[in-house]
Each structure stands twice: as structure tokens, then as C-alpha cells.
Amino acid sequence: MGVGGCLALPWRCLVVLCLRLLFLVPAGVPVRSGDATFPKAMDNVTVRQGESATLRCTVDDRVTRVAWLNRSTILYAGNDKWSIDNRVVILSNTKTQYSIKIHNVDVYDEGPYTCSVQTDNHPKTSRVHLIVQVPPQIVNISSDITVNEGSSVTLMCLAFGRPEPTVTWRHLSGKGQGFVSEDEYLEITGITREQSGEYECSAVNDVAVPDVRKVKVTVN
CATH class of the missing domain: 2.60.40.10 (Immunoglobulins)
Incomplete structure (x- = not known):
């Protein structure tokens, strides 16, 4: 993104800058989705409102850096928490799995979540969609x-x-x-x-x- 783009959309530049610093990606190197099997996130996750949702990403020993994002917001980078939401916690950060949990899920949590990893100087991503179900409720009769x-x-x-x-x-x-x-x-x-x-x-x-x-x- 050029200077003109930063002036027009400064928040997008901030996100891109954070990700480049996070993964030490030189400017001009595109973020690519990896091969079909790595990194591998879960299928779509469906939970009821008020329950907990676990998002898992399968990795291997090629990974040097990992992060979970919700749309353009970084939730966790490695073991470091970037989100201010106390409902979001890390479950595991091992050589084979990188997972987080969202407690007391609400409808505004629904949407895409991205597992982003750094390996061999190439960032790769995998996405999972969180679906939040709400029991029926008669609100006016x-x-x-x-x-x-x-x-x-x-x-x-x-x-x-x-x-x-x-x-x-x-x-x-x-x-x-x-x-x-x-x-x-x-x-x-x-x-x-x-x-x-x-x-x-x-x-x-x-x-x-x-x-x-x-x-x-x-x-x-």
C-alpha cells in the first residue's frame, strides 16, 4: 500500500505494518495462502450463544511465528495477547497446534478467523468461519x-x-x-x-x- 493509500485509510496501514513487523516480512512480499494442508485450520465452527468456541490450527516444526486474527484485528501473536477482550484466551501453542478459545460467545463474534504463520520467510494463512446460533425467542406478542x-x-x-x-x-x-x-x-x-x-x-x-x-x- 502506497503513501496515498495510507493517507486515505490509515487504520489499514497500521494493520499491515503490524503484520509485517510481526512476521518480519519485507515490504512488497505478498501474503500468500499456503498449500492445501498447511497451515490447516478447522472446518466451520458452530456454537450456541453463550457457549465457548475453540479455534484450532494445525502447524508443524517449520513454523517460526504464529498469530490468530479476527478480520483485520490481531487476537494473539504467539503467546502474546493483542486483544483487549478478556473472553479470548490461548489454549495451546505447540509444535503441532496453535489454538485459542472464546468464552461466552455472542452474535457479534460471528465471522472469519485467520490463522497466520511464518515459515521459510513466507507468511501463509488458513481461515475458519465461526457461526453463532441463537435459540428462538418471542420478543413481542x-x-x-x-x-x-x-x-x-x-x-x-x-x-x-x-x-x-x-x-x-x-x-x-x-x-x-x-x-x-x-x-x-x-x-x-x-x-x-x-x-x-x-x-x-x-x-x-x-x-x-x-x-x-x-x-x-x-x-x-
């Missing part, structure tokens, strides 16, 4: 409601989760559970007394048990 027969009713059930949950409405009548709709909004036009009772909203994304809430509809 209609209150119980009383209406006159023949009125139009709209029930709302908003849910959050990763992957995005599927929201389903069911009518819990005396005749059993009847499927009504697979949508956040349930619209009933010209409601009848037979359609009174409890309506159950269920949010499902297979990460954890469904989140279920109920709304009571009274028809006069």
Missing part, C-alpha cells in the same frame, strides 16, 4: 383481546433467533389444536364465536426447544 362477533382481528408474534425461527399460529379450541397460519401475523376476518379461545404462537429454529406463548381471544 399481542395481548389478550375481546372483540364483537364479525370483527376483524390481527394477532402479532415477533420472534428472534439464528437461524431465523419459523413462527406458527395454532388455535387451541375444545376440538383440539387446529393449524391456523405460518406467519408472524395472524389475520381473522369476520371472526365467529367458534373462533374464540386461546391462540398459541410457536417459534422454532432447531437450536433449542421452541419458544411458545399464548393469546386469549374472547368473542362477544
Whole structure:
């Protein structure tokens, strides 16, 4: 990156400078991804929100320097911690493995992580993608409601989760559970007394048990 690029994007120059100092790479030597087997990071890592994620990178005795990065941020360089996040800790730095752990993972931790190594004066990299799953949670739902027969009713059930949950409405009548709709909004036009009772909203994304809430509809 030239001087003009540094003036336009000084933070990018700082990152490049840090990496060049870290691996003692002369200016003009490109960072290359290594061969298919070295260094070798894990496949994509999937964890639930609040759990711990372990990121491992397989190395060998050719390695002289190692680092873990999250996007352009250096987390660890060898045994030296660069990250100010106390949730990030080093697990191992041996001749065969370089691994870190992130405790209490949150959605903003999701994304690419890079294992960067120095060997034979050539930097090489391997990348792993961290995926954070979030159990389904109903964050807003209609209150119980009383209406006159023949009125139009709209029930709302908003849910959050990763992957995005599927929201389903069911009518819990005396005749059993009847499927009504697979949508956040349930619209009933010209409601009848037979359609009174409890309506159950269920949010499902297979990460954890469904989140279920109920709304009571009274028809006069």
C-alpha cells in the first residue's frame, strides 16, 4: 500500500505494518495462502450463544511465528495477547497446534478467523468461519383481546433467533389444536364465536426447544 493509500485509510496501514513487523516480512512480499494442508485450520465452527468456541490450527516444526486474527484485528501473536477482550484466551501453542478459545460467545463474534504463520520467510494463512446460533425467542406478542362477533382481528408474534425461527399460529379450541397460519401475523376476518379461545404462537429454529406463548381471544 502506497503513501496515498495510507493517507486515505490509515487504520489499514497500521494493520499491515503490524503484520509485517510481526512476521518480519519485507515490504512488497505478498501474503500468500499456503498449500492445501498447511497451515490447516478447522472446518466451520458452530456454537450456541453463550457457549465457548475453540479455534484450532494445525502447524508443524517449520513454523517460526504464529498469530490468530479476527478480520483485520490481531487476537494473539504467539503467546502474546493483542486483544483487549478478556473472553479470548490461548489454549495451546505447540509444535503441532496453535489454538485459542472464546468464552461466552455472542452474535457479534460471528465471522472469519485467520490463522497466520511464518515459515521459510513466507507468511501463509488458513481461515475458519465461526457461526453463532441463537435459540428462538418471542420478543413481542399481542395481548389478550375481546372483540364483537364479525370483527376483524390481527394477532402479532415477533420472534428472534439464528437461524431465523419459523413462527406458527395454532388455535387451541375444545376440538383440539387446529393449524391456523405460518406467519408472524395472524389475520381473522369476520371472526365467529367458534373462533374464540386461546391462540398459541410457536417459534422454532432447531437450536433449542421452541419458544411458545399464548393469546386469549374472547368473542362477544
